[in-house]
Amino acid sequence: MTDATTNLLWHAGRALGADILARLETPAPQPHAAAEPLPPAVLEDALRHGDAQRVIGTFHGAAATARTGKGTAPDPGTLLRLLERDDPETNEVLFRQSGWPALRQAVLGQQRHAPHPAPHTDPAADPAATETPVPLAPSLRDRIFAVGGLEDLQAALSAADPDLVFWALAGTRSGGAHGGPMARVRACVTLDDAGRTAQLRHILKNFPIELPAGAPPEAYEQLHARRPRALIRQYLDEAYGDVALCAKLARARKASNGRALVRDVLVPPWAMLAARHAETPLPWGAAVALLEDTRCPAELRTALLRTHPRAVQMVPTPGPEVLAVCADLGEDQLTKKVLLQGVAAGSVDAAQLVYACRPARLALTSLVHGGIEAVATQAEAIETVRHLLASGTADRPESWRDLYAALPTFPGSPAELLTASPRPDDAAPTDELPILSGQSAWAYAVLLGIAGPESTTPALRFLDDARLAPLAGTREIPHHLAGHILRHSGPVARRVLAGNPDVRPDLLEQLVIGGDQAIASAAYRNPRCPFALRQYILSLDGIDDGLRAELLRSYRDQDLWPLLASPDAELLRHVVQARRHDPYAQWAALRAAHRLAELHGVSALEGLPSVPEIDAARQHGSIAPLTEALQTCDLEWAKALVEATGIPYRRTPEGIVAALADPGLDWRAVAAAGRHRDASDQIGHVLKQRPDYPVELALQQIPPQRTSERAHPVADSRLGELHRSYVTAALPGTPVVWADGVRLLRAGTLTTAEFLAASPAYTVVQCAASYPPLAREVARYLRTELGDSVDAWVVAARMLGHGVLPTLPEVTATAKAAV
Numbered sequence: 004m005t006d007a008t009t010n011l012l013w014h015a016g017r018a019l020g021a022d023i024l025a026r027l028e029t030p031a032p033q034p035h036a037a038a039e040p041l042p043p044a045v046l047e048d049a050l051r052h053g054d055a056q057r058v059i060g061t062f063h064g065a066a067a068t069a070r071t072g073k074g075t076a077p078d079p080g081t082l083l084r085l086l087e088r089d090d091p092e093t094n095e096v097l098f099r100q101s102g103w104p105a106l107r108q109a110v111l112g113q114q115r116h117a118p119h120p121a122p123h124t125d126p127a128a129d130p131a132a133t134e135t136p137v138p139l140a141p142s143l144r145d146r147i148f149a150v151g152g153l154e155d156l157q158a159a160l161s162a163a164d165p166d167l168v169f170w171a172l173a174g175t176r177s178g179g180a181h182g183g184p185m186a187r188v189r190a191c192v193t194l195d196d197a198g199r200t201a202q203l204r205h206i207l208k209n210f211p212i213e214l215p216a217g218a219p220p221e222a223y224e225q226l227h228a229r230r231p232r233a234l235i236r237q238y239l240d241e242a243y244g245d246v247a248l249c250a251k252l253a254r255a256r257k258a259s260n261g262r263a264l265v266r267d268v269l270v271p272p273w274a275m276l277a278a279r280h281a282e283t284p285l286p287w288g289a290a291v292a293l294l295e296d297t298r299c300p301a302e303l304r305t306a307l308l309r310t311h312p313r314a315v316q317m318v319p320t321p322g323p324e325v326l327a328v329c330a331d332l333g334e335d336q337l338t339k340k341v342l343l344q345g346v347a348a349g350s351v352d353a354a355q356l357v358y359a360c361r362p363a364r365l366a367l368t369s370l371v372h373g374g375i376e377a378v379a380t381q382a383e384a385i386e387t388v389r390h391l392l393a394s395g396t397a398d399r400p401e402s403w404r405d406l407y408a409a410l411p412t413f414p415g416s417p418a419e420l421l422t423a424s425p426r427p428d429d430a431a432p433t434d435e436l437p438i439l440s441g442q443s444a445w446a447y448a449v450l451l452g453i454a455g456p457e458s459t460t461p462a463l464r465f466l467d468d469a470r471l472a473p474l475a476g477t478r479e480i481p482h483h484l485a486g487h488i489l490r491h492s493g494p495v496a497r498r499v500l501a502g503n504p505d506v507r508p509d510l511l512e513q514l515v516i517g518g519d520q521a522i523a524s525a526a527y528r529n530p531r532c533p534f535a536l537r538q539y540i541l542s543l544d545g546i547d548d549g550l551r552a553e554l555l556r557s558y559r560d561q562d563l564w565p566l567l568a569s570p571d572a573e574l575l576r577h578v579v580q581a582r583r584h585d586p587y588a589q590w591a592a593l594r595a596a597h598r599l600a601e602l603h604g605v606s607a608l609e610g611l612p613s614v615p616e617i618d619a620a621r622q623h624g625s626i627a628p629l630t631e632a633l634q635t636c637d638l639e640w641a642k643a644l645v646e647a648t649g650i651p652y653r654r655t656p657e658g659i660v661a662a663l664a665d666p667g668l669d670w671r672a673v674a675a676a677g678r679h680r681d682a683s684d685q686i687g688h689v690l691k692q693r694p695d696y697p698v699e700l701a702l703q704q705i706p707p708q709r710t711s712e713r714a715h716p717v718a719d720s721r722l723g724e725l726h727r728s729y730v731t732a733a734l735p736g737t738p739v740v741w742a743d744g745v746r747l748l749r750a751g752t753l754t755t756a757e758f759l760a761a762s763p764a765y766t767v768v769q770c771a772a773s774y775p776p777l778a779r780e781v782a783r784y785l786r787t788e789l790g791d792s793v794d795a796w797v798v799a800a801r802m803l804g805h806g807v808l809p810t811l812p813e814v815t816a817t818a819k820a821a822v
Contacts, residue, residue: 007765007803010772012042014782015796016379017349020044026797040376043349046081055085055096078319080297082106083269087116095140104158104180105269111162113137136163157181160190165197172206185242187212191226192235214238245272249279252289261292271296277303284310291317315341320350323359330361335442339365339372347376353383356417357391363413363420367446370453371479375771375778382782389453391421396454400461406450407466408436411443436470444473448484456483468493475500479776482754485510494519501525507751508533509727515540524550531751533725534694538568558582560591561694564666567594572607575599583612586656590636590665596620597629633667640665641672649685663689670697680704691721701729706736717742724750730757738763738810744770748777755780764811765803781811788815794822 008027012020021044041049041057049057058081082101085093086109098110109116113136147155148170157179159171168190178186191212194203206212207227214222215238222234241247248268255261265271276293279285280303285293290307293299294317299307301324308315308328315321315328321341329338342360345351346369351360360366370381370388396402406420413420439447451462451474463471463484471492474484476499485506488496500506501514502525511526515536523545526532540546546554554574557563558581566574578595582588596617599607608621619628640662647659654660662668663686678687680703690696706716716736720743723730730752733739739761747753748770755777759767771778789795798818802809809817 007768008800009042009045010768011796011800011803012044013375013772013778014379014382014768014785015042015044016383017043017047019379019791019793019796021047022793023796023800024048026793027800043376050081050084053085053088053090053093055093056100058082058085059096059100078297079103079106083116083298086110087118089115089117089137091138091140091143094137095143098143098158103266104182105267107154107158108161108181109269111139111158111164111167113139113163139164154179154181157186160186163193165194165199165202168193168197169199169202169206172210176210183242184213185215185239188214188226188235189239189243192232192239195232245275248272249275252276252285252292253279253283254286255288255292256286257288258291259288261288261290262295264289265292265296270298273298273300273303277306280306280310287311287314290314294318313337316344319344320348321345322350323355326351326360335362335365338362339369339442342366342369343373343377346380347373349380351380353380353387356380356384357387358416358418361414361416361419363415363417364410364442364446366417367449368442371449371779374775378771378775378778378782379786381779382786385453385783386786388417388421388450391418392450392454395421396458396461403458403462404436404465407439407447407462410446411437411439436465438470439473445477448474448477448480451484452479452481459483459487463487463491468495471496472499476503479505482507489513494522498522498525502529504530505751506531507727507754508536512536515545518543518545520545520547528553534565535698537565541565541569541571541574544570560588560666563588563591564695567591567598567666570602572599572603575602576607576611579611579617587661587664589614589656590661590667593617593629593632593636594665594667597626597633600626600629636661636665636667637669637672640668641676644672644676644678644686647686650689659686663693666695668693668695670700674700691719694725696722696725698726698728701726702732705729705732706739716740720744720746723747723752725752727752734761737761738808740766745774745777748774759784759811761810763808764799764814767811768803784811785815788812789818792819792822795819798822 012023015023020042024044046058048054082097082103083106085097086106094110098107101107115135115137144164144167147159147167151159151170151174153175156171156175157177158181159167160175160178160182162168162171172187172190172194176187177184182189191203191206194206212226214226218238219234222238225232225235248264249272251264252261255264271293276285277300285307290311291314294304294307294314297319304318305324308318308325312328312332315325315332316337318325318341321344326338326341326345329341332338342351342365346356356366356369360369367388369377370385373381405423409420409423413423415423437443447462451458454462463474466474471488472495474480475488475492475496477484480500480503485500485503488500489510492500497514497517497519498521501511501522506529508531511529511532515523515526523540523543524547527537527540527546527550551571551574554562554566555577557577563578563581566578569575575595575598579592579599583592592612592614593616596608596611596614600620605620605624605626608617611617616628616632620626639658643659643662650659650663656664673690678684678690681687701719701722704719704722706718717740718733719729720741723733723741724746730747734757737760740763741747741753741758744753744758744762744766748755748758758770758777759780762770767777767781771781785799789799795815795818798821799814802814802817
C-alpha cells in the first residue's frame with residue numbers, strides 16, 4: 004500500500020475506508036520507521052493483521068507530540084489489542100518500541116491476555132492450553148542478556164523467567180519506572196517461588212534489598228530465611244494491589260500524580276474504582292487520569308463527570324452524553340474543544356453533528372475546524388447541511404435574515420436552525436439586527452461558504468458596514484464573501500478584512516488602493532502582505548501612528564528593508580541606527596542615509612552613527628560621497644555575480660556575500676549574469692529567498708508544458724509564494740507539480756480549489772495530509788464526486804497507487820466511468 008493510497012483513506016472515513024481496504028486486495032501495510040498517524044481504517048487493518056511495528060510507530064508519534072503540547076495522548080487500548088494476540092513476535096515489538104512500563108512488564112510476565120481462547124484451541128479437550136505462558140521471542144531474551152540497558156533490566160525484574168529475574172537483580176539497583184523500589188523485593192519472591200535458592204542467597208548476600216522504611220526486623224528475617232514470607236507479601240500487596248491503587252488514587256489531587264498511578268498498571272480495577280467513587284468521590288487528579296483512558300466504562304465516566312464536569316475536555320472519545328455535560332456548563336470554548344475532539348476521534352458522526360450537537364453556531368464552525376482526522380465526517384455533514392440550506396433558502400431568500408438574527412442565541416442543532424419556521428411578521432430593520440461576534444460570525448460565514456457564490460447577495464444585502472466587519476475577520480473566509488466586502492462595505496469592514504491573515508494577497512492590493520491609512524496599516528501588518536505592496540504603502544507615507552511606532556522598534560532585515568521606500572526621515576534614520584554594529588547591515592544603512600540626504604538634505608544626517616561615507620557627506624555638505632560609494636558597490640556586485648562560483652564557507656562581508664546582503668541590489672545585473680536561470684546554482688537559490696525578488700525574473704522561469712505522460716516539470720514554490728502572477732502564469736500547464744504546494748497554500752498565492760484542480764492527484768492527497776484546509780476541500784470534492792461507491796473509490800485508490808500524473812478531477816472522472 005502506497006502513501007498516496009493511505010492518505011486517500013483519510014477522506015473516505017472509517018466504514019467506507021474499511022470496505023475499500025477489503026476490496027484493494029493488497030497485503031497488510033509493511034512496517035516502517037516513520038511515526039505518523041494513520042487513517043482509522045488503516046489502523047484497524049494493521050491491528051487485525053498484527054502489524055505491531057506500524058501501530059507502535061503511531062503510538063510513539065502521539066506520545067512525542069503530547070510531550071511537546073502538539074497532538075493527543077497515546078491510546079493504551081490500542082496497544083492492549085496487540086498484547087491480546089499473545090504472539091511472541093508482536094510482544095517483542097511491543098517491548099522494544101513501546102514507552103509504557105506496565106506493557107513491557109506484561110510482555111516479560113508471559114501471561115496470556117486474549118479475552119477468549121484462540122479459535123484452534125478447545126478448552127474442553129485441553130484445559131491447560133489457556134494457562135500455558137506466552138513464549139518469549141528468543142531474540143528478545145538473548146537481547147536482554149547480551150545488551151540489555153537499564154530500562155530493560157528494570158522491566159526484567161517482573162519477568163516470569165527466573166533466569167531473567169536473576170540477571171536483572173544482579174544488574175540493577177532499583178525498579179525505576181518499572182515497579183519502583185519494591186520491584187527487587189518482588190523479584191526475590193519470584194526466585195523463591197521458582198526454587199532458585201542458591202541464586203536468591205547470592206543476591207541477598209551481594210546485592211542489598213531494601214524494604215519500606217519502618218519495616219520491622221522480622222520482615223528482614225523473612226526475606227533472608229527460608230520461612231513463610233507473610234509480611235513480604237503484605238508489603239507487595241500494599242505496593243501493587245488493586246486496593247492500594249484505589250487508595251493512592253483517592254489521594255491524587257494533581258492530574259500528574261493520577262496519570263503516573265494509572266500508567267503503572269495494565270488495566271485499572273474499574274469496578275473497584277467505581278465503588279470507591281460512589282462511596283467517596285475521587286479527586287480531580289484521579290478523575291482526569293481515569294477519564295483519559297479510552298477503556299473507562301461509561302457508568303464510571305458519567306459518575307466522574309457528574310463530580311468534575313470541567314473534566315469533559317479530558318475524555319479522548321467524547322460522545323453525545325459528554326457533550327450534554329458541556330451544554331449544561333454553557334461555555335462555548337470548552338464545548339467547541341470537546342466537540343472537535345469527538346469529531347476527530349469518530350465518537351461524533353456526521354448525523355450527530357448536524358442533528359444532535361448544539362448550539363448550532365459551534366456545530367457549524369466545527370465543520371471547518373480541526374485536523375485531517377475529522378475531514379471525512381465534516382464532508383458528509385457539510386453535504387447534509389447543504390441540502391437543508393438549499394431547501395430552506397431556495398424559495399425564500401429572505402430566510403437568510405432569519406438565520407443571521409437567530410445564530411447568536413439559537414440553542415438547537417444546525418438542522419433545527421435550518422428548518423425553523425420563518426418569521427410571520429415583517430423583517431426587523433437592519434439597525435435592530437445583532438452584530439455577530441466570535442463563533443456566530445464564523446458560523447454565518449461557514450453557511451455562506453457551503454451555499455456558494457450564488458447566495459452571496461441575498462445573504463449579505465441587508466447588512467451594513469458594522470455588521471459586515473465581524474464576517475470580514477472570520478477564519479478561512481470564503482473568497483466570494485471577501486469579494487463582496489471589498490466591493491460593498493465601508494471602512495470598518497474593509498479594515499478588518501485587510502487584517503485577516505486568510506485573505507488572498509491580490510485582495511490586499513485592491514484594499515490599499517483606496518488610500519485609507521487605517522486600512523493600509525492593517526494590510527501592512529498582514530503576514531500575507533507582499534513585499535512590493537509594503538514598499539508601496541510606505542512610499543505614499545500612508546500608515547498610521549501605531550504602525551509607525553511598531554516599525555521604529557523593528558530590527559530584523561525583513562522589517563527594515565521595506566523602510567527604504569519610505570520618505571519618512573525618522574524611519575530612514577532608524578534603518579541606519581538599528582543594526583549599526585552588524586557588518587552585514589552596512590549597505591542597508593548606506594542606502595537609507597543616501598535616501599535621507601536626497602529627500603531631506605545633508606543636514607538630516609546629523610546625529611547618525613559615524614560611518615566614513617556619512618562622515619564625508621557631512622564634512623563636504625554634499626550627497627556625492629554616498630552616491631559614489633553606492634555606485635562603487637553596484638559595480639562590485641555586478642562583477643561578483645558574474646565571477647563567483649558559489650558562496651564561500653567562511654563568509655565575510657565582501658564580494659558575493661555582500662551583494663546578497665545589499666537590499667539595493669541591482670536586479671538588472673542579476674539578469675545579465677543569468678544567475679536566476681540555473682536551478683542548481685547556489686547563488687540563484689539564495690537570491691530567490693530575498694523578499695524583493697522581482698516578478699519579471701520570476702515570470703521568466705515558468706515551467707514548460709509537459710512533453711509526455713511521465714514528464715512533469717516542477718514549478719518553483721518560492722517564486723509562487725512571492726508572486727501570485729507567477730502562479731496564475733503556471734496554472735495553464737495542468738498538471739502543475741509544485742516543489743512544496745503547502746508553502747503556497749499557506750502564503751495564499753494559490754487557493755485550495757486551484758491546487759486541487761491543477762496539481763497531480765497524488766500530490767494533492769499528500770499535501771492534504773499536512774494542510775487541513777486543503778484536506779477539507781479534497782474530502783468535500785471526493786464526497787460529491789464518488790459518494791459511497793466503493794468501486795469508484797477502489798479505482799481511484801489504484802490510480803493513486805501508481806503515482807500517475809492526472810489531476811484529481813481526471814482521476815475521479817475515470818473512476819466514475821469505470822464503474
